[in-house]
Amino acid sequence: MPRVLIVDDSRYQRHLISQALGQAFSPDQAADGREALALFAAALDIGAPYDLVVMDILMPELNGHEALAAIRRLEAEHGVAPDKVVPAVMLSSLDDPGNMLRAQFDSGAQAYVTKPFTPGTLLEALMTLGLVENPFGEDDVEAGDPCKIF
Amino acid sequence: MQDLLERYPDHRPLFLNVAQGGIYETPTIAHTVLGSCVSVTFFVPNRGMAAIFHALLPRAEEYRLHEPDPSPYKFVDTAIRTLFARLERRGVSRYEIECKVFGGASALFAEEMSVGRRNVETAFTTLSELGLRVAASNVGGERGRKIVFATGTGEIFVKFLSNPAFLGGR
Numbered sequence: 249m250p251r252v253l254i255v256d257d258s259r260y261q262r263h264l265i266s267q268a269l270g271q272a273f274s275p276d277q278a279a280d281g282r283e284a285l286a287l288f289a290a291a292l293d294i295g296a297p298y299d300l301v302v303m304d305i306l307m308p309e310l311n312g313h314e315a316l317a318a319i320r321r322l323e324a325e326h327g328v329a330p331d332k333v334v335p336a337v338m339l340s341s342l343d344d345p346g347n348m349l350r351a352q353f354d355s356g357a358q359a360y361v362t363k364p365f366t367p368g369t370l371l372e373a374l375m376t377l378g379l380v381e382n383p384f385g386e387d388d389v390e391a392g393d394p395c396k397i398f
Numbered sequence: 399m400q401d402l403l404e405r406y407p408d409h410r411p412l413f414l415n416v417a418q419g420g421i422y423e424t425p426t427i428a429h430t431v432l433g434s435c436v437s438v439t440f441f442v443p444n445r446g447m448a449a450i451f452h453a454l455l456p457r458a459e460e461y462r463l464h465e466p467d468p469s470p471y472k473f474v475d476t477a478i479r480t481l482f483a484r485l486e487r488r489g490v491s492r493y494e495i496e497c498k499v500f501g502g503a504s505a506l507f508a509e510e511m512s513v514g515r516r517n518v519e520t521a522f523t524t525l526s527e528l529g530l531r532v533a534a535s536n537v538g539g540e541r542g543r544k545i546v547f548a549t550g551t552g553e554i555f556v557k558f559l560s561n562p563a564f565l566g567g568r
Binding site for chain 2: 353383
């Protein structure tokens with residue numbers, strides 16, 4: 249069963265997140281960034297890395313940005329290729345442009361969900377990351393589709 | 399994609415090209431492909447109303463040389479302001495609207511302020527200025543995205559592209 253590390257200083261929020269993820273994941277919980285980092289490092293050391301990280305931002309000790317950036321450094325030190333890093337969803341009550349941008353362009357999150365959240369919104373984010381079944385078929389982009397990265 | 403169309407038999411499919419967008423009051427499967435471009439979805443749950451656009455560049459005022467662009471959906475800021483104004487004219491309050499932001503990929507080794515990042519920053523900033531809450535976003539990275547928006551339910555499905563043609567720069 250895929251493993252998820254849920255990081256939030258609110259026990260109630262950790263419960264809500266765990267409930268939203270249902271039985272699909274085996275959860276571990278951390279109440280701050282430093283505890284999350286210790287759990288993540290231990291998981292890497294025993295060869296049983298997490299498959300998903302759900303990270304709050306406003307927490308004591310290390311905040312979510314700092315903790316996730318530290319997780320990315322740990323992965324690099326362990327030789328994890330950039331395209332194989334654990335998917336991370338930032339889940340925060342902060343909905344300002346600076347935090348949403350920083351999370352996904354600098355801290356290493358692949359998606360951002362704003363609290364209060366619905367289970368559907370969180371699962372939608374996980375679907376995008378390939379962690380729950382995606383009803384997209386196997387077809388890829390059609391010929392002639394217009395948008396490039398530049 | 400066919401699976402998704404079968405999942406919503408009452409929705410009509412509509413492909414959005416660059417600089418296209420609009421409000422949809424009948425169930426529509428709006429789908430598009432994003433590289434550096436950005437799409438913002440607007441969903442008004444209790445009114446059966448939704449909107450989406452596919453914008454190429456961040457701010458209109460930075461690019462207009464002689465006269466206004468014929469499509470407000472070419473630029474992120476004018477696209478958001480246009481759709482919000484049109485929703486307001488239909489009596490929709492900002493508090494009823496759920497927004498989500500997608501796209502803004504950057505080429506590997508892109509400069510720090512790539513077009514993708516500036517597109518996303520403009521989307522977040524403009525939405526914030528209008529008091530519109532972003533419920534979720536999936537932005538950045540180095541791969542393009544295909545997104546499908548079921549306007550009748552507000553559901554969004556995103557798939558990262560693996561086609562190498564969409565990994566590099568133009």
